Amino acid sequence: EVQLVESGGTLVQPGGSLRLSCAVSGFTVSGNYMSWVRQAPGRGLEWVSVIYDDGSTYYTDSVTGRFTISRDNSMNTLYLQMNSLRREDTAVYYCARRSQPSGSLDIWGQGTMVTVSS
Protein backbone atom coordinates (compact mmCIF):
# COMPACT_ATOMS: atom_id res chain seq x y z
CA GLU A 1 0.00 0.00 0.00
CA VAL A 2 1.25 3.45 -0.91
CA GLN A 3 1.35 5.57 2.23
CA LEU A 4 3.11 8.56 3.75
CA VAL A 5 3.07 8.99 7.53
CA GLU A 6 4.46 12.16 9.08
CA SER A 7 5.57 12.50 12.68
CA GLY A 8 7.55 14.84 14.90
CA GLY A 9 5.26 17.84 15.12
CA THR A 10 4.94 19.43 18.54
CA LEU A 11 5.01 22.70 20.46
CA VAL A 12 8.41 24.40 20.31
CA GLN A 13 9.67 27.78 21.48
CA PRO A 14 10.77 30.49 19.06
CA GLY A 15 14.38 29.94 18.11
CA GLY A 16 14.12 26.22 18.75
CA SER A 17 14.67 23.23 16.48
CA LEU A 18 12.60 20.28 15.39
CA ARG A 19 12.94 17.38 12.98
CA LEU A 20 9.94 16.08 11.09
CA SER A 21 9.86 12.59 9.63
CA CYS A 22 7.83 11.11 6.81
CA ALA A 23 7.82 7.32 6.63
CA VAL A 24 7.12 6.11 3.12
CA SER A 25 5.71 2.77 2.04
CA GLY A 26 4.79 1.47 -1.39
CA PHE A 27 7.56 3.27 -3.31
CA THR A 28 11.12 4.44 -2.69
CA VAL A 29 12.05 7.94 -1.56
CA SER A 30 15.33 7.61 -3.43
CA GLY A 31 13.62 7.12 -6.77
CA ASN A 32 11.17 9.98 -6.47
CA TYR A 33 10.94 13.72 -5.97
CA MET A 34 9.70 14.35 -2.43
CA SER A 35 8.31 17.62 -1.09
CA TRP A 36 7.22 19.31 2.11
CA VAL A 37 4.19 21.61 1.99
CA ARG A 38 2.77 23.54 4.94
CA GLN A 39 -0.51 25.15 5.85
CA ALA A 40 -0.80 27.76 8.58
CA PRO A 41 -4.04 27.67 10.60
CA GLY A 42 -6.91 28.93 8.48
CA ARG A 43 -4.60 29.69 5.56
CA GLY A 44 -3.71 28.25 2.19
CA LEU A 45 -1.01 25.85 1.09
CA GLU A 46 2.65 26.85 0.86
CA TRP A 47 5.36 24.78 -0.76
CA VAL A 48 8.41 24.52 1.54
CA SER A 49 11.04 22.26 0.03
CA VAL A 50 11.81 19.46 -2.43
CA ILE A 51 14.51 16.82 -2.78
CA TYR A 52 15.05 15.30 -6.20
CA ASP A 53 16.02 11.72 -6.95
CA ASP A 54 19.57 12.92 -7.64
CA GLY A 55 19.73 14.50 -4.15
CA SER A 56 19.37 18.11 -5.26
CA THR A 57 17.43 20.22 -2.78
CA TYR A 58 15.44 23.44 -3.09
CA TYR A 59 13.64 25.68 -0.59
CA THR A 60 11.18 28.52 -0.49
CA ASP A 61 12.92 31.79 0.36
CA SER A 62 11.44 32.14 3.85
CA VAL A 63 13.05 28.91 5.11
CA THR A 64 16.33 28.95 3.17
CA GLY A 65 19.23 28.66 5.59
CA ARG A 66 16.99 27.47 8.42
CA PHE A 67 15.39 24.26 7.12
CA THR A 68 17.11 21.21 5.61
CA ILE A 69 15.39 18.44 3.68
CA SER A 70 17.02 15.03 3.60
CA ARG A 71 16.23 11.36 3.22
CA ASP A 72 17.39 8.01 4.57
CA ASN A 73 17.17 5.51 1.76
CA SER A 74 17.64 2.51 4.05
CA MET A 75 14.72 3.63 6.22
CA ASN A 76 12.74 4.89 3.20
CA THR A 77 12.07 8.05 5.18
CA LEU A 78 12.04 11.75 4.35
CA TYR A 79 13.06 14.38 6.90
CA LEU A 80 12.76 18.11 7.45
CA GLN A 81 15.19 19.59 9.94
CA MET A 82 13.82 22.93 11.13
CA ASN A 83 16.13 25.33 12.98
CA SER A 84 15.70 28.90 14.24
CA LEU A 85 11.95 28.43 14.26
CA ARG A 86 9.71 31.49 14.11
CA ARG A 87 6.08 31.98 15.10
CA GLU A 88 5.21 32.24 11.41
CA ASP A 89 6.43 28.66 10.90
CA THR A 90 3.39 27.46 12.85
CA ALA A 91 1.51 25.17 10.48
CA VAL A 92 0.49 21.67 9.56
CA TYR A 93 3.38 20.17 7.60
CA TYR A 94 2.61 17.66 4.88
CA CYS A 95 5.03 15.47 2.98
CA ALA A 96 4.04 14.66 -0.58
CA ARG A 97 5.38 12.87 -3.62
CA ARG A 98 5.97 15.06 -6.63
CA SER A 99 4.95 13.28 -9.80
CA GLN A 100 7.14 13.82 -12.83
CA PRO A 101 7.04 15.31 -15.40
CA SER A 102 3.85 17.12 -14.41
CA GLY A 103 5.14 18.40 -11.08
CA SER A 104 1.84 17.68 -9.38
CA LEU A 105 1.74 16.30 -5.83
CA ASP A 106 -0.01 12.99 -6.24
CA ILE A 107 0.40 11.35 -2.84
CA TRP A 108 0.14 13.18 0.49
CA GLY A 109 0.60 12.27 4.11
CA GLN A 110 -1.94 13.17 6.79
CA GLY A 111 0.17 16.02 8.14
CA THR A 112 1.84 16.86 11.44
CA MET A 113 1.24 20.04 13.43
CA VAL A 114 4.11 22.33 14.39
CA THR A 115 3.34 25.12 16.85
CA VAL A 116 5.99 27.74 17.53
CA SER A 117 5.07 29.63 20.67
CA SER A 118 6.47 30.68 24.00
Add this chain to the structure above:
Amino acid sequence: DIQLTQSPPSLSASVGDRVTFTCRASQYISSYLSWYQQKPGKAPQLLIYDTSSLQSGVPSRFRGGGSGTDFTLTITSLQPEDFATYYCQQSYSAPTFGQGTKVEVK
Protein backbone atom coordinates in the same frame (compact mmCIF):
# COMPACT_ATOMS: atom_id res chain seq x y z
CA ASP B 1 7.83 33.74 -7.83
CA ILE B 2 4.81 33.06 -10.02
CA GLN B 3 1.62 34.24 -8.35
CA LEU B 4 -1.65 32.36 -8.80
CA THR B 5 -4.92 34.23 -8.29
CA GLN B 6 -8.05 32.15 -7.79
CA SER B 7 -11.56 33.50 -8.20
CA PRO B 8 -13.97 33.66 -6.65
CA PRO B 9 -12.62 33.20 -3.09
CA SER B 10 -15.85 31.41 -2.27
CA LEU B 11 -19.09 30.45 -3.92
CA SER B 12 -22.42 29.05 -2.82
CA ALA B 13 -24.00 26.30 -4.87
CA SER B 14 -26.52 23.48 -4.75
CA VAL B 15 -26.24 19.79 -5.47
CA GLY B 16 -26.53 19.28 -9.21
CA ASP B 17 -25.18 22.71 -10.13
CA ARG B 18 -22.46 23.21 -12.69
CA VAL B 19 -19.70 25.30 -11.09
CA THR B 20 -16.60 26.81 -12.59
CA PHE B 21 -13.76 28.65 -10.93
CA THR B 22 -10.65 30.16 -12.32
CA CYS B 23 -6.92 30.37 -11.63
CA ARG B 24 -4.82 33.10 -13.25
CA ALA B 25 -1.03 32.97 -13.30
CA SER B 26 1.11 36.10 -13.13
CA GLN B 27 3.17 34.79 -16.05
CA TYR B 28 3.16 32.04 -18.64
CA ILE B 29 3.17 28.51 -17.12
CA SER B 30 2.41 26.40 -20.20
CA SER B 31 0.19 23.52 -19.03
CA TYR B 32 1.96 22.98 -15.67
CA LEU B 33 -1.17 23.51 -13.63
CA SER B 34 -2.75 21.14 -11.12
CA TRP B 35 -5.91 21.26 -9.03
CA TYR B 36 -6.47 19.89 -5.52
CA GLN B 37 -9.47 19.38 -3.29
CA GLN B 38 -9.14 19.80 0.46
CA LYS B 39 -11.72 19.04 3.12
CA PRO B 40 -11.44 20.36 6.70
CA GLY B 41 -8.80 18.57 8.74
CA LYS B 42 -7.65 16.49 5.78
CA ALA B 43 -4.72 16.53 3.40
CA PRO B 44 -5.24 17.90 -0.12
CA GLN B 45 -6.12 15.41 -2.82
CA LEU B 46 -4.93 15.72 -6.42
CA LEU B 47 -7.79 16.03 -8.91
CA ILE B 48 -6.27 17.32 -12.16
CA TYR B 49 -2.69 17.56 -13.45
CA ASP B 50 -1.23 19.01 -16.62
CA THR B 51 -4.22 21.38 -16.82
CA SER B 52 -6.75 18.79 -17.94
CA SER B 53 -5.61 15.25 -17.08
CA LEU B 54 -7.82 13.48 -14.57
CA GLN B 55 -5.98 11.80 -11.71
CA SER B 56 -6.73 8.10 -11.35
CA GLY B 57 -9.84 7.46 -9.27
CA VAL B 58 -11.22 11.01 -9.59
CA PRO B 59 -14.77 11.23 -10.92
CA SER B 60 -15.20 12.44 -14.49
CA ARG B 61 -17.43 15.34 -13.38
CA PHE B 62 -14.20 17.22 -12.61
CA ARG B 63 -12.83 18.91 -15.72
CA GLY B 64 -9.80 21.15 -16.10
CA GLY B 65 -9.06 23.52 -18.94
CA GLY B 66 -7.07 26.53 -20.09
CA SER B 67 -3.52 27.26 -21.10
CA GLY B 68 -0.78 29.82 -20.75
CA THR B 69 -1.96 31.99 -17.87
CA ASP B 70 -5.70 31.31 -17.52
CA PHE B 71 -7.11 28.05 -16.22
CA THR B 72 -10.46 26.69 -15.07
CA LEU B 73 -11.82 23.87 -12.98
CA THR B 74 -15.40 22.83 -13.68
CA ILE B 75 -17.55 20.46 -11.68
CA THR B 76 -20.28 19.48 -14.10
CA SER B 77 -22.81 18.32 -11.51
CA LEU B 78 -21.97 19.17 -7.92
CA GLN B 79 -22.29 16.26 -5.48
CA PRO B 80 -22.62 16.45 -1.68
CA GLU B 81 -19.03 15.26 -1.23
CA ASP B 82 -17.71 18.11 -3.42
CA PHE B 83 -18.26 20.85 -0.84
CA ALA B 84 -14.65 21.65 -0.05
CA THR B 85 -11.84 24.09 -0.83
CA TYR B 86 -10.07 23.87 -4.17
CA TYR B 87 -6.50 24.98 -4.82
CA CYS B 88 -4.56 25.39 -8.03
CA GLN B 89 -0.79 24.88 -8.13
CA GLN B 90 1.80 25.65 -10.80
CA SER B 91 4.93 23.59 -11.37
CA TYR B 92 6.46 25.62 -14.21
CA SER B 93 8.94 27.02 -11.73
CA ALA B 94 9.27 26.80 -7.93
CA PRO B 95 5.84 25.53 -6.94
CA THR B 96 3.20 27.99 -5.80
CA PHE B 97 -0.45 27.62 -4.89
CA GLY B 98 -3.45 29.82 -5.33
CA GLN B 99 -5.24 31.05 -2.23
CA GLY B 100 -8.16 28.68 -2.75
CA THR B 101 -11.87 28.72 -3.65
CA LYS B 102 -14.28 27.45 -1.01
CA VAL B 103 -17.45 25.79 -2.32
CA GLU B 104 -20.25 26.10 0.20
CA VAL B 105 -23.82 24.89 0.42
CA LYS B 106 -26.34 27.40 -0.90
